[in-house]
Amino acid sequence: MAVAELPQTVVPDSSFRKQVEEKSGENLSSCYLCEKCTNGCPLAFAMDIAPHKLMRCVNLGLKDEVLKSDTIWICASCETCTTRCPNGIDIAHVMDSLRQISQGEGIKASQPQVPTFHKAFLASIKRFGRVHEGSMAATYLLRSGGLKELMSMARMGLDMFKKGRIKILPSRPSRKVKQIFRAAERKE
Amino acid sequence: MIMEASLYPGCSLEGLAKSYKESLQSVAKTMDIKLSELDNWTCCGASSAHVTNDKLAVALAAKDLITADKAGKDLVVPCAACFQRLKVAEKHLKDGKPVAGITDRYAGNFHVKALPDFLWNDVGKKAWKDKVKKPLNALSPVCYYGCLTARPPKVTDSRNPEDPQEMDNVLRSLGANVRNWSYKTDCCGGSLTLTRPDLQMKLSQKLLDMAEEAGADCIAVDCPMCHENLDSKQQEISQESGKSYNVPILYLTELMGLAFGDPDVEKWLGRHTVDARPMLVERGLL
Numbered sequence: 001m002a003v004a005e006l007p008q009t010v011v012p013d014s015s016f017r018k019q020v021e022e023k024s025g026e027n028l029s030s031c032y033l034c035e036k037c038t039n040g041c042p043l044a045f046a047m048d049i050a051p052h053k054l055m056r057c058v059n060l061g062l063k064d065e066v067l068k069s070d071t072i073w074i075c076a077s078c079e080t081c082t083t084r085c086p087n088g089i090d091i092a093h094v095m096d097s098l099r100q101i102s103q104g105e106g107i108k109a110s111q112p113q114v115p116t117f118h119k120a121f122l123a124s125i126k127r128f129g130r131v132h133e134g135s136m137a138a139t140y141l142l143r144s145g146g147l148k149e150l151m152s153m154a155r156m157g158l159d160m161f162k163k164g165r166i167k168i169l170p171s172r173p174s175r176k177v178k179q180i181f182r183a184a185e186r187k188e
Numbered sequence: 189m190i191m192e193a194s195l196y197p198g199c200s201l202e203g204l205a206k207s208y209k210e211s212l213q214s215v216a217k218t219m220d221i222k223l224s225e226l227d228n229w230t231c232c233g234a235s236s237a238h239v240t241n242d243k244l245a246v247a248l249a250a251k252d253l254i255t256a257d258k259a260g261k262d263l264v265v266p267c268a269a270c271f272q273r274l275k276v277a278e279k280h281l282k283d284g285k286p287v288a289g290i291t292d293r294y295a296g297n298f299h300v301k302a303l304p305d306f307l308w309n310d311v312g313k314k315a316w317k318d319k320v321k322k323p324l325n326a327l328s329p330v331c332y333y334g335c336l337t338a339r340p341p342k343v344t345d346s347r348n349p350e351d352p353q354e355m356d357n358v359l360r361s362l363g364a365n366v367r368n369w370s371y372k373t374d375c376c377g378g379s380l381t382l383t384r385p386d387l388q389m390k391l392s393q394k395l396l397d398m399a400e401e402a403g404a405d406c407i408a409v410d411c412p413m414c415h416e417n418l419d420s421k422q423q424e425i426s427q428e429s430g431k432s433y434n435v436p437i438l439y440l441t442e443l444m445g446l447a448f449g450d451p452d453v454e455k456w457l458g459r460h461t462v463d464a465r466p467m468l469v470e471r472g473l474l
Binding site: 077079099111115137165184 | 199200202203204205206228229230231233234235236237238239240241242243244247248251272288289290335336338339340341349350374375377378379380382383384387391420458459460461
């Protein structure tokens, strides 16, 4: 993955930091760039902006660079950064907040298949109460890569089926789950 | 005395991780533990909810905690991802913060327990010391805990998030020659398995390599997602890398069943992609 080209001179602007702090409840300005998050991150090698640099970008107000980065979609939420941050910043949660801000502002994700996956996953929960793995994966593969992508996984799917690892029928829908979705998705 | 607890299986244990549920139920019965599945449990929201909507992520998991609260027994959670999401919601409910779509009172007089913690610290080895028919002396596993039973400790209340011991202790008590390694809680690629399989396989391959370097003949796991990532992609990893992989990935409860001489062990192992049976026959365990 290419390393993002970041501007060399920046006029700092705190409005983006404030937006992220309000959304996440985390104190981002306490970051002193020790790089512990980046050094422990199993996916830093694949990111265009390393986690500690991403924190710096938020603090400087480089909103576009942050929200369009690969980093926010490549982070696997393993929580190593959160566990080790000496200033107690829940960095994995900041990543969640950045993804939500990015989606909320209609920014095209640099890894568009990631939000497509999460949408398919949540749709399965909303519909059946529990995730129905088979239909969820099929929906995701079709939406992200079309029939070709779906067929590429067919052999693995068939093998799983033969081994009794595919649940055939989905669960009964849950009224309570649908109610939770409505309440959580309501705009304030 | 019969020990009782509630069980939150999670969606994977009905499908991909079926043998995890089967083996858990069987070994629980052997140890006289009554695990009652939570009534009408639904998905905890897994990684998709917290990425998308904070309120949804807490509320979906909180719903099942309310059910567990009414049942009044400790809640055992075999899936690492479910465990962590339920712990996040538990902290939220205990702090009395509002939860979308939920108005029920929450007393919280029970613990949310990851399975290895429950087995080692609550059940304890006395429960199985008379049940062992085939000690696992010939087996050299490494224990792989993955991310989410351990991290972040402010949520999981993990005693030792960088070097957990529960699975190691359980397997050692069954006679296994448990190997030490530094990759117990390194990420397997988790939810990137469908979205960035290239990255997931790279992370999983590292774990397979390090298990080999530690002198292990199999990897013991406690998370359905980790199992899936490590077990089902080995053929593809072999093709991509030119190095051949055939490392059995076994659920902790399957290994307990093996030691207890459970008649269903072969059925469970038959569900995996990498067949552990030839290695176990060679070790005189099957």
